[in-house]
Amino acid sequence: MAAVKIKDYSHGVMLIANNLLSGLSVYLNSDHQWLLLENLAQGKAAVAYSEQEAAELLASINPDDFLCPVVDPYIIQLDGNGKPSHSRELLRATGPSIRYGAQATQGTNDVSI
Amino acid sequence: MYQYNEVDQITVDDRCREFRDQVERRIEGTLSEAEFKPLRLMNGLYLQLHAYMLRVAIPYGVLNSIQLNKLADISDKYDRGYGHFTTRQNIQFNWPTLEEVPDLLEELATVQMHAIQTSGNCIRNITSDPLAGVAADEEVDPRPICEWLRQWSTLHPEFRYLPRKFKFAITGSANDRAAIKVHDIGLRLRKGPNGDPLIDLWLGGGQGRTPKIAQLFKQGLTVEQLLPYLEATLRVYNLHGRRDNKYKARIKILLAETGLEALQAQVQEEYEALDKSPFVNSVAELKALYPHFAQPLVDVAQASEIANVIDEKLSGEEVARWYKQNTRDHKLAGFRSVMISLKPAGGIPGDATSAQMRALAAIAKRFSRDELRVTHRQNLILPWVAEKDLYAVWLALREIDLAESNIDLPSDIIACPGMDYCALATARSIPVAQDISKAIRKTELQHDIGKLAINISGCINACAHHHVADIGVLGLDRAGVENYQITLGGRSDENARVGERMGPGVSADELPATIERVVKFYIKERRDDETFSLTYDRIGKTEFKTAVYGVAE
Ligand code: SF4
Numbered sequence: 001m002a003a004v005k006i007k008d009y010s011h012g013v014m015l016i017a018n019n020l021l022s023g024l025s026v027y028l029n030s031d032h033q034w035l036l037l038e039n040l041a042q043g044k045a046a047v048a049y050s051e052q053e054a055a056e057l058l059a060s061i062n063p064d065d066f067l068c069p070v071v072d073p074y075i076i077q078l079d080g081n082g083k084p085s086h087s088r089e090l091l092r093a094t095g096p097s098i099r100y101g102a103q104a105t106q107g108t109n110d111v112s113i
Numbered sequence: 114m115y116q117y118n119e120v121d122q123i124t125v126d127d128r129c130r131e132f133r134d135q136v137e138r139r140i141e142g143t144l145s146e147a148e149f150k151p152l153r154l155m156n157g158l159y160l161q162l163h164a165y166m167l168r169v170a171i172p173y174g175v176l177n178s179i180q181l182n183k184l185a186d187i188s189d190k191y192d193r194g195y196g197h198f199t200t201r202q203n204i205q206f207n208w209p210t211l212e213e214v215p216d217l218l219e220e221l222a223t224v225q226m227h228a229i230q231t232s233g234n235c236i237r238n239i240t241s242d243p244l245a246g247v248a249a250d251e252e253v254d255p256r257p258i259c260e261w262l263r264q265w266s267t268l269h270p271e272f273r274y275l276p277r278k279f280k281f282a283i284t285g286s287a288n289d290r291a292a293i294k295v296h297d298i299g300l301r302l303r304k305g306p307n308g309d310p311l312i313d314l315w316l317g318g319g320q321g322r323t324p325k326i327a328q329l330f331k332q333g334l335t336v337e338q339l340l341p342y343l344e345a346t347l348r349v350y351n352l353h354g355r356r357d358n359k360y361k362a363r364i365k366i367l368l369a370e371t372g373l374e375a376l377q378a379q380v381q382e383e384y385e386a387l388d389k390s391p392f393v394n395s396v397a398e399l400k401a402l403y404p405h406f407a408q409p410l411v412d413v414a415q416a417s418e419i420a421n422v423i424d425e426k427l428s429g430e431e432v433a434r435w436y437k438q439n440t441r442d443h444k445l446a447g448f449r450s451v452m453i454s455l456k457p458a459g460g461i462p463g464d465a466t467s468a469q470m471r472a473l474a475a476i477a478k479r480f481s482r483d484e485l486r487v488t489h490r491q492n493l494i495l496p497w498v499a500e501k502d503l504y505a506v507w508l509a510l511r512e513i514d515l516a517e518s519n520i521d522l523p524s525d526i527i528a529c530p531g532m533d534y535c536a537l538a539t540a541r542s543i544p545v546a547q548d549i550s551k552a553i554r555k556t557e558l559q560h561d562i563g564k565l566a567i568n569i570s571g572c573i574n575a576c577a578h579h580h581v582a583d584i585g586v587l588g589l590d591r592a593g594v595e596n597y598q599i600t601l602g603g604r605s606d607e608n609a610r611v612g613e614r615m616g617p618g619v620s621a622d623e624l625p626a627t628i629e630r631v632v633k634f635y636i637k638e639r640r641d642d643e644t645f646s647l648t649y650d651r652i653g654k655t656e657f658k659t660a661v662y663g664v665a666e
Pocket of ligand 1: 529530531532535536537538539570571572573574575576577
């Protein structure tokens with residue numbers, strides 16, 4: 001998974017990964033727990049504000065430990081609102097941008113050929 | 114269709130057990146992620162943006178109702194109630210958990226399916242003409258050879274770590290519906306003497322960042338020669354294909370760097386030196402496969418007699434349009450193949466819900482000799498529908514919103530999962546496909562436009578075959594913003610060629626209007642029934658480029 005190079009630490013950076021068991025995208029909170037974004041209480045994300053702090057944060061989760069509960073952790077940059085600043089990471093945080101499964105075509109039947 | 118023998122079933126069951134053990138060891142922490150990743154990939158399990166994704170092989174795109182019902186059950190039990198059919202005739206599940214994948218694979222094995230070799234640097238699922246065995250224009254039914262090669266390539270010990278993935282496509286018709294010229298090896302089967310086919314081998318096609326059209330590498334192979342010749346070809350590739358740079362590792366690059374004649378000579382030399390003794394029974398094995406694909410015995414007179422009576426019902430405007438657009442001539446009198454569009458208005462190209470899968474399984478069982486096909490354009494086919502049943506099939510498909518009459522029309526868009534799912538993506542493909550399809554449906558009667566392929570890939574890997582579409586769209590990332598590059602004039606058929614890239618990309622917002630301008634320009638300029646690529650050739654890139662950027666308007 002390609003992490004985008006961090007250019008700006010002024011709004012902070014956070015850690016994202018996939019949960020090993022579920023595969024779902026999870027974020028590290030300040031209590032060192034990996035949570036789905038919706039379970040991450042406001043202001044509770046573990047945020048670093050410099051390259052060194054970010055490296056320490058990444059090291060603190062022991063990513064190479066066989067028992068690490070997540071896979072492919074990396075650092076993402078935040079914007080002024082505390083959201084991922086890159087479109088890919090925002091999409092990752094919010095899930096597919098389309099309705100899928102049984103919801104996919106709902107509300108679109110007004111379009112005819 | 115082919116039914117597993119004991120060896121097939123044991124192979125798949127063993128693999129299930131082996132992978133269950135590997136997953137358990139990963140979860141217990143005795144395998145590292147670095148050790149586990151190649152193992153899960155060998156079993157088709159990817160880690161994507163939001164979750165794991167499991168790619169299940171559908172050999173040469175053939176499915177029966179039991180299998181489709183199982184896929185429906187799996188999508189409910191282990192996923193979120195849907196599956197995604199891909200351009201390689203596979204199906205992908207987007208939300209399985211690691212813990213449950215071993216159970217999922219065991220369930221799949223009970224219906225003779227698996228995810229082996231759907232990833233990794235090995236010979237991938239062999240794809241074919243989705244109308245194999247039923248197309249009116251077919252010279253040779255490719256299914257027995259497909260199955261033969263499936264068996265040969267499955268867990269072939271020598272070819273499990275090739276320099277890069279390796280894709281085969283096979284057709285037995287002059288009208289190529291399998292895009293054989295954009296595969297590592299494309300086989301074109303022709304009628305030979307004494308009933309056996311002769312095989313032309315096309316080599317070195319491919320898409321991705323260096324799109325290439327395959328070259329005719331060896332003409333007129335006999336069935337006796339085919340397996341040893343393929344073995345020699347793969348062996349030369351395995352030895353000389355580049356492993357230092359994954360972008361240069363496909364056989365198309367080896368062909369380009371070595372040159373056609375030199376590579377032919379190397380393969381010939383390898384072929385001549387090859388020990389042929391392992392192949393002494395292979396032709397007998399091929400012949401033993403033919404009965405699995407025998408034509409059904411039908412009472413033709415009765416079928417077409419009833420067809421004449423029922424035909425009147427097919428004259429209603431909506432059903433007549435569906436008949437024209439979504440059914441195809443058949444080898445057998447009194448039958449047609451029914452194409453099912455997985456591109457309904459506002460839908461996601463290639464997606465089907467579990468409810469749709471179950472209904473389709475029931476329709477296939479009742480009306481299509483229990484068989485379905487997956488197409489590389491991400492649609493499905495009922496290959497054996499008697500004309501007398503067409504009206505009933507149309508009604509049944511309409512019930513499940515799958516009677517959209519847009520096969521091969523501009524809204525029949527190929528789109529890869531793109532950044533909504535795929536970890537490699539540089540932009541989204543699905544929402545832009547939906548927007549383009551809406552724009553096209555609104556502004557033009559697409560039935561008047563006729564055949565036109567719009568293919569959208571979410572990155573340069575080109576899974577949606579954008580290089581070989583009439584209108585290809587490639588999603589890129591320009592400083593964090595999605596940007597879409599247009600190529601025009603590509604073809605994936607027997608006259609395959611790579612489209613030409615227009616200028617700078619356009620934004621997602623501009624894209625539907627851009628495509629609309631190109632389509633309108635084509636309609637204005639074309640002569641009679643001229644196809645897009647012929648019009649493109651006649652008018653030229655400069656004029657079409659003007660249409661792309663709307664300068665003349
Ligand atoms: S083309 Fe790229 S984005 Fe689309 S499925 Fe393939 S790898 Fe993923």
